[in-house]
Amino acid sequence: MSTGESAPRATVAELEAMYALAIAAAEFHPDGVVTVDAEGVIDFVNSRAETVSGVPREELRGRRLAEALPFRDMQGRAWWDFADPWQTLNIVTGHRERMLVLPNGCTVLLTAKYMRHPDGSVLAVILSMRDAAGRVRAERAMADLLTTVAHELRSPIAGVTGFSGMLLQHWDRFDDTDRRTMLRTIKGDAERVSRLVSELLDVSRIDAHSLRIRPRPVDIEALFTAQVSRQIASGQEPDRFTVRVDRELPEVWADPDRLDQVITNLVENALLHGSGTVCLEAESALMPSGEPGIRICVCDEGEGIPEEERELVFSRLWRGGSTSGTGLGLFLVRGLIQAHGGVVRIGERRGGDGAMIEALLPANVTANPGSWAPSRPPPSPAVAEAAVRAAARPPSTSVAR
Template identity: 45%
Template structure:
């Protein structure tokens, strides 16, 4: 690996140090260490730093000019989480000659900042003396954000599961213990409550599975021809059957629509979430516009856009950039805050895009666009 001039030329070695030498670049790629996203520190066979890239400067707050030529333990004074000096503890230039390095672990910089450090011992031959110590340094903030996100997810799931499971357990235990004391109508009411709570648990588990697949890039799509207008119509009919006034919904179809190939179940899930948000959190008429549009995918000319808007208070401007994140809730009226995160994942898995804005009537406006995406065997 070649060493950038900014990382090597200006520094002078300590009086007792061998002259710094550029790190090797056996592949001949000519990669500048300053282009690497992680911190890179390289020490020679004498333990003097010969490379200290820009990311290492940023993470450690130590200028390269101060680090180059210094002893490794002085330029990068790491401690483990128990306060022990790391280089004295591991002794990279001594100890067992079969060692190849140190696995990634959390260590502390002066001042207590935590970093992730991986070390590689480069030997000229197996069991030979160490010729290079290559240290990779990564900031822990991204990992901490991920860990916090996972902790929040677990806490939310535990909270959401507790209520329905408590209800299910209470009603079933009561029915088993005192079955003969209840009338048929009372039994039916309790069993209907158990059934509804079981559905709630099932929905939550389905959301968690969707999140897992979205985060890992394993969300499977089974593309079929989808009549998006008919799909929206079915959702509207279901709301009307459940008691919503028919005149609350306005469906506008712009014909002709391109033939859309998508996963019908996933499209239904997207429509269900967006319409539920408009009905529960919005006010006035819920308008659904289905129109042909430019495809969001390169190489395709056409796509289909669906816009769902209402006439409520809308979403505050400061919240617009958080709408599709986990646990965002537009109001305190129930929900896990996972629905729109899943919607975004489904739309993007189809190669589409989704946006949020303010509707002409003042409420929230969600718009997603899907490419035509005919299966390969039909193209």
């Protein structure tokens, strides 16, 4: 009988010892820690909890949990009304991370552990709090992206539905020239939608490291020429573009569709954020490994990109204060170039002001078509920069305007 009575007392002693040890270590914990005694009164608050909650420790200690930390969930419900440890079933041992808000506006990620006696009554409650600002920013950025994508889709979709409706209802009123103009507009708007959807899919593939390329010989000058032709057809002035291509470029194996996507994003970035002449250049270069490669560069005559932002521009959703675009263009450029085993960097235009974005690509890509995967991480920025500087020599060029 005595053995049966001593077991509960030993278990309680162990729980109390664990609780005391948790309190002793909590001050050094990177997360906010709040402990609550069996009566529901806060008896310990570490310094991080004070920072995360925005409430001084002196105002928390000695007060009842529901009064000191009146959390509400994201639907506005009082959290302790349905998550009170003293009112839940005695088999409940806590709850997983939840995003909650305090009356002072602080948003926290709260996790709870309920320590119970053998009879199920509460011995203590340990709360762990993390600052939710980072997650809130990420969710806000995603919401902004969805808003931007919806805005970018609305205009071309309106064009497609508008012109197609006019053609269906009033086909006989238009001559062949008008019909071709409307159909070209519909085609262009549909291509814009298709491109945006493709970019969103590519972003997810880059994040998942599942981007596939299908390398084959590529004519860089032909890609440049086609790009300039498309920009002129969309309304840009012909004399705004200059193309310079090294006469002795090595044979380049790359995915032509992906490389054209890179060039398109670079040129549109220069047109959107830069000014003056947009120059497209390609020349022989050496990769950081010493292997032969090519340097593809697009530069403009605008204000340039501040040095402190030159890595940030490759971040997903970075728009640098601009209200146009999705903020995915340069993120995709870096991902696509790295998928080819290359590197991308930003510098200043030679001989003047303006931004210069350049990519080093290996002359040959030995991956099996359709099954490319990175075999090693991209070289460090310092190594890449040294290679680019070594390759920055005046090329033998042909010039087309």
